[in-house]
Amino acid sequence: QVIKCKAAVLWELNTPFSVEEVEVAPPKANEVRIKIVATGICRSDDHVINGKIVAPLPMVLGHEAAGIVESVGEGVTTVKPGTEFTLRGCALVHDLKQTRPGTLRSLGTFQQLLLSPFLHFLNTQVTQGSTCAVFGLGGVGLSVVMGCKAAGAARIIAVDVNKGKFAKAKELGATECINPQDYEKPIHEVIMEMTDGGVDFSFEVIGRLDTLMAALLCCHVACGTSVVVGVPPDSQTLSMNPLMLLTGRTWKGGIFGGFKSKESVPKLVADFMAKKFSLDALITNVLPFEKINEGFDLLR
Known part of the structure; x- marks a missing residue:
């Protein structure tokens, strides 16, 4: 049945x-309907609000959420109503133009109930x-620091223009x-000199063209891997010399950390419950849904 719920709708830019x-x-077939329990606020959403990422409006944004399966469509056998569920991915947005008037088929997590297909990703191993x-060193960057530490990295060099983030980065595993x-x-x-030739892995978690290039160039020329995590603004392209890759560097994307969500997220939850890592340092504020605009003011 159709269910009514609250959603935060962006009708116009800014x-x-x-x-x-x-x-x-x-x-529908191969879909699940999920009751959202909590959702995060990400800079990618703000890029849509201010027009740096072009998207059709009106729209329900949001792509970082945890919830509980409310109902499932035909063909879904691996989850059932009551199953806990997580959603992550900056592509999880949907415009409302074709759904008004009528019912909503939206992936945006800024609503109390949503529909989702199953998503799978390849893995990136440090x-x-x-x-x-x-x-x-925002929320995602600090999570990358934690992931590198958990994977056993010997050195984790954290880079940011905001020195106020350094103490938390070191608390979570950054060595420098x-x-x-x-x-x-x-x-x-600077990083090439610090590491005697470049790092094994670099992660760009900002979404700027200059830092994307810097992250690639700080990798070891023969065997370094640079992972793109940040979302750059729309309509911007990066010119690069193929020689940067010819000697052996790898340049790849890594949305969702490269995890296959259905298999990997339950393991992360189990590790968290076993106190193998803490997420407290990543949570700066907790607000009720109705104060979502205040949440974005805090983000900015």
């Missing part, structure tokens, strides 16, 4: 969300004893923290 009632359709560089503004030479050259 305006607050409108919290209003929408109708959510029942799940090796034991490796050297890593993490560009950007550097600010590009403290150096006269490009930051990739």
Whole structure:
């Protein structure tokens, strides 16, 4: 049956969300309908609000959430109503133009109930004893630091222009923290010198073209891997010399950390419940759904 619930709808650029009632359709084949328990606020959502990422409006945003399966569509056999569920991925948004009037088929997590297909991703593995560089120390960047530590990285170099983030980064596993503004030479050259030739793995978790290139260039020329995590603004392209890859570097994307969600997320939850790591440092504020606009003010 169709269910009514609240959703935060973005009707126009650079305006607050409108919290209003929408109708959510029942799940079709290979879909699940999920009751959202909590959702995170991400800079990618703000890029849509201010127009840096072009998307059709109106829209329900949001892509980092945990919830409980309410109902399942035909063909879904691996979860059932009552199963706990997580959603992650910056592509999880959907415009409302084709659903008004009528029922909503939306993947945005800024609503109390949503529909989702199953998503799967390949894995990116940091090796034991490796050297890593993490560009950007927001919530996702700090999570990358934690992941590198959990994987057994020997050195984790955290890079950010905000020195106020360094203490938390070190608390979560960073071995060194550097600010590009403290150096006269490009930051990739600084890291190359620090690591005697470059890091094994770098992660760009900002979404800027200059830091994407710096993250690639700080990798070892013969065997380094640079992972793109940050979401750059729409309509921007990066010009690069193929020689940067010819000698052996790898450049790849890593949305969702490269995890296959259905298999990997339950293991993460089990590890968290076993106190193998803490997420407390990543949570800065907790707000009720109706204060979503206040949440974005805090983000900015």
